[in-house]
Amino acid sequence: KQEVTQIPAALSVPEGENLVLNCSFTDSAIYNLQWFRQDPGKGLTSLLLIQSSQREQTSGRLNASLDKSSGRSTLYIAASQPGDSATYLCAARTGTASKLTFGTGTRLQVTL
Amino acid sequence: EPEVTQTPSHQVTQMGQEVILRCVPISNHLYFYWYRQILGQKVEFLVSFYNNEISEKSEIFDDQFSVERPDGSNFTLKIRSTKLEDSAMYFCASSGGRTLGEQYFGPGTRLTVT
Numbered sequence: 566k567q568e569v570t571q572i573p574a575a576l577s578v579p580e581g582e583n584l585v586l587n588c589s590f591t592d593s594a595i596y597n598l599q600w601f602r603q604d605p606g607k608g609l610t611s612l613l614l615i616q617s618s619q620r621e622q623t624s625g626r627l628n629a630s631l632d633k634s635s636g637r638s639t640l641y642i643a644a645s646q647p648g649d650s651a652t653y654l655c656a657a658r659t660g661t662a663s664k665l666t667f668g669t670g671t672r673l674q675v676t677l
Numbered sequence: 678e679p680e681v682t683q684t685p686s687h688q689v690t691q692m693g694q695e696v697i698l699r700c701v702p703i704s705n706h707l708y709f710y711w712y713r714q715i716l717g718q719k720v721e722f723l724v725s726f727y728n729n730e731i732s733e734k735s736e737i738f739d740d741q742f743s744v745e746r747p748d749g750s751n752f753t754l755k756i757r758s759t760k761l762e763d764s765a766m767y768f769c770a771s772s773g774g775r776t777l778g779e780q781y782f783g784p785g786t787r788l789t790v791t
Contacts, residue, residue, distance in 0.1 A: 599779065608768060608784035609720070654720065663708065663733050664722035665780060 567592040567659045571668035578645055579676050586640040586671045588655035593633045599665065600629055600640050601654040609654065613640070645675045679703045681783035683769050689789045690759055698754045698786045700769030709752045710770040710780060711744065713737075720768065726752065759790045 568591045578584050588598070597616045601609040613629040615622040615638065622629045628641040638655055652672045656665035682701045690696050702709050711723040724734040726744055743755045752771075756763055766787050770780040 597779075601782070606787075609770075609782040611779055611781060614779040656720070663710070663725040663727075664735070665712075665720075666722070667720040669719050 567595075567657055567666045569655060569657050569666050569668040571653075571655060571671050573671060574669065575672040575674075577674045577676060580645060580647060582645050582675075583641070583643050584645055584673070586642070586653050586655075586673070588638040588640070588668055590636050590638070590657045590666075592657075592659050593636055594660050595633060596658045596660065598629075598631055598638050598658070599656045600627075600638075601656065603652045603654055603670065605652075612653075642673075645673075647675050647677060650674050681769055681771055681781050683767075683783040683786050685786060686784065687787045687789070689791065692761060692790055693758050696756050696759055696788065698756075698767050698769075698788070700752045700754075700783055701750050702752055702769065702771030703773075703781055704750070706771035706773050706781075708732075708772045708778075709744075709746070710772075711754045712768045712770065712782075713765040714768065714785075715762075715765045723754070756788075759788075761790050764788055764790045 570589045572587050599614045600612045603609050613622045613624055615629050615631045626643040631638045652670040654670045656667045684699045709726045712720050714720045722735050724738045725732045741757045745753050766785045768785045769783045772778045772780045
């Protein structure tokens with residue numbers, strides 16, 4: 566059974582800083598991994614999808630990496646802004662299953 | 678940009694009542710999903726749906742739950758006899774032509790069972 570963990574649970578950084586969010590998964594037979602942003606009381610916004618055959622995926626200031634052998638993915642956010650403040654979730658799709666297994670998220674606060 | 682929509686945004690119901698949550702997936706998507714998030718907990722998978730049938734479901738998705746695609750645009754989740762523990766945010770999602778593609782989520786329906 567796939568389990569997804571995100572550390573830290575919360576993170577506060579000053580504006581302009583580069584930061585890395587971590588996601589670990591127990592079953593390396595993932596098909597893809599998706600990173601989401603969730604604002605309080607809101608839905609999930611897909612940020613990046615990284616396929617199992619890929620090592621990295623980039624979108625603007627965001628870069629996601631995937632290392633299946635170590636069971637880890639990271640989300641790198643460059644030059645953080647107060648508007649980046651939100652909870653970031655990673656979710657893994659494993660094998661041929663269609664469901665996503667979510668982590669508990671990292672709550673990010675970017676301060677002025 | 679196409680998006681998944683959900684109605685209502687907030688539903689309050691009494692224990693034992695039936696509720697129907699509605700979703701309009703992205704128009705050319707073929708795969709549809711329901712997830713839920715109890716306050717302060719992880720997002721949990723409920724069910725996936727393709728070609729007018731359930732393709733996968735979790736242990737949460739028991740006989741009190743059902744899904745339907747009543748027409749070419751709507752996708753619904755019915756909870757027959759709500760319990761207090763059904764209180765959660767329910768998210769609909771859809772994905773495109775490939776089963777294992779990127780999932781796009783709606784804004785959610787907050788269900789409160791009193």
